[in-house]
Amino acid sequence: MTALPVQPAHRLADRPEQQHWLVTGLWADEAVGIIGGEPKCCKSFLALDLAVAVAAGSPCLRRFPVPRPGRVLLYPAEDALHIVRRRLDGICAASGLSLAQIDVQVITAPSLRLDLDTDRGRLDETVAALKPRLLILDPFVRLHRIDENASGEVAPVLAFLRDLQRRHAVAVAVVHHARKGGGAVRAGQALRGSSEFHAWGDSNLYLRRDGNDRIVLTAEHRAASAIPSVTLALTQRADALALEPVQPHGQPEPEPTPSSIDERIVAALADADRPRPFAELRACCRVRNATLYARLAAMTATGRIVKTGDGYRLAGH
Numbered sequence: 001m002t003a004l005p006v007q008p009a010h011r012l013a014d015r016p017e018q019q020h021w022l023v024t025g026l027w028a029d030e031a032v033g034i035i036g037g038e039p040k041c042c043k044s045f046l047a048l049d050l051a052v053a054v055a056a057g058s059p060c061l062r063r064f065p066v067p068r069p070g071r072v073l074l075y076p077a078e079d080a081l082h083i084v085r086r087r088l089d090g091i092c093a094a095s096g097l098s099l100a101q102i103d104v105q106v107i108t109a110p111s112l113r114l115d116l117d118t119d120r121g122r123l124d125e126t127v128a129a130l131k132p133r134l135l136i137l138d139p140f141v142r143l144h145r146i147d148e149n150a151s152g153e154v155a156p157v158l159a160f161l162r163d164l165q166r167r168h169a170v171a172v173a174v175v176h177h178a179r180k181g182g183g184a185v186r187a188g189q190a191l192r193g194s195s196e197f198h199a200w201g202d203s204n205l206y207l208r209r210d211g212n213d214r215i216v217l218t219a220e221h222r223a224a225s226a227i228p229s230v231t232l233a234l235t236q237r238a239d240a241l242a243l244e245p246v247q248p249h250g251q252p253e254p255e256p257t258p259s260s261i262d263e264r265i266v267a268a269l270a271d272a273d274r275p276r277p278f279a280e281l282r283a284c285c286r287v288r289n290a291t292l293y294a295r296l297a298a299m300t301a302t303g304r305i306v307k308t309g310d311g312y313r314l315a316g317h
Contacts, residue, residue: 022134022171023053024065024263025227026219027203032158032165032172034200035138036191037207042215042234043175044079045087045243046207047136050173052091054134055102057267061232062095063245063286065264070133073126073170075107077142090240105130112137114157115144127168135164138175148193158200178206207232215243261287261295265305266314275311 020029027033027050035050037043046061050072053060057069076084084106085099092099107126113119114137127135137143146153165172176197178190190206191197198204204220215232235244268284269276276284282292296312299305305312 019224021067021263023050023060024067024260026050026060026064026205027134027171027173028221028224029068030165030169030171031202031222032162032200033174033203033205034191034197035173035175035205035207036178036197038178038180038209041207041209042232042243043177043207044076044138045091045234045241046205046217047138047173047175048074048084048087049091049243050134051104051136052088052095052097052102055104056092056095056097058095058097061230061243061245063230065260065267067263067267067270068133071103071105071130072134072136073105073107073130073132074136074138075109075112075143076138077112078139081106081108087241091242093240094235094242094244105132112143113145114160115146115153120160124164127164127170131168132170134171134173136173136175137161140174140176151194151196154194154196158196162200178208214246261285261291262299262304265292265295265299265312269305269312269314272313275308275313277311281312 021027022029022031035043035047049060051074052058053064053066054069055072057066059065074084079087088099088104092102109122111119112123114123141148144157146157148154161172161174164170177192179192189195189198201220202222206218206220208216208218210216210231215234217230217232219226230245232243233246234241264285264287265281268281278292278296281296282289285292287295296305296307300307300312303315306315
């Protein structure tokens with residue numbers, strides 16, 4: 001039998017490791033979690049927006065950068081495939097993208113039961129073959145025949161998804177319903193069924209309607225502070241529908257946190273084949289000139305980026 005690892009207290013790290021994001025502020029890298037809310041709160045629209053953003057490397061909801069884009073594997077268990085296609089087309093149109101150019105793979109099997117060993121094995125093999133960055137399962141209620149209120153039945157299903165995440169280094173987002181009339185308690189506690197759902201998530205996103213029937217998005221993370229809540233609206237452009245952040249009348253757009261701005265800068269420079277001038281970075285990062293100058297200076301001072309005569313580039317590129 002091997003003894004447990006031990007380290008003297010004075011040798012422990014005196015600061016947390018840098019937070020790594022799949023979608024800055026919304027979803028931690030390789031995190032499992034819940035996209036939760038009452039019916040008709042646009043949970044599926046938010047899940048599809050995450051899918052498009054991660055697959056394309058474009059900002060989720062046109063606001064939140066994606067530092068680590070990659071393939072997305074989606075299982076829409078509730079909506080007809082032509083509806084899923086139409087929604088993805090709309091989100092792509094809102095983001096200035098073409099659906100044919102992004103790598104979203106859709107599982108088209110008529111059913112997927114996470115409480116059955118056979119279906120677990122099939123999902124495991126699919127993830128192993130496709131190596132997605134993000135797996136989206138929508139909604140949980142269509143993926144099993146267990147009692148969602150029984151912790152002993154819910155825990156093994158969530159444990160399988162956690163094991164899938166660890167073995168394949170994939171983020172897992174599960175769409176799940178909240179109880180009707182749960183507005184008086186914390187969003188995570190309002191999730192339908194066992195408390196295992198709330199405890200399981202590394203990153204959880206919650207959608208609620210406020211007293212004015214507006215959709216409000218809040219985020220909760222195991223290892224990072226939460227962003228301020230964001231008010232969303234389902235907007236239509238021609239035939240396209242997509243969620244968009246909206247600001248209450250008269251209120252300025254909130255300034256992102258320094259860490260969020262740094263992630264935007266890194267994302268803007270990562271795939272560039274040349275240094276990017278300040279004006280281009282300003283357009284990509286969507287922050288005030290003074291704020292961007294300050295973050296560029298700080299990142300240059302730490303050696304994370306390099307300033308050249310033509311603009312800025314990542315160190316080592």
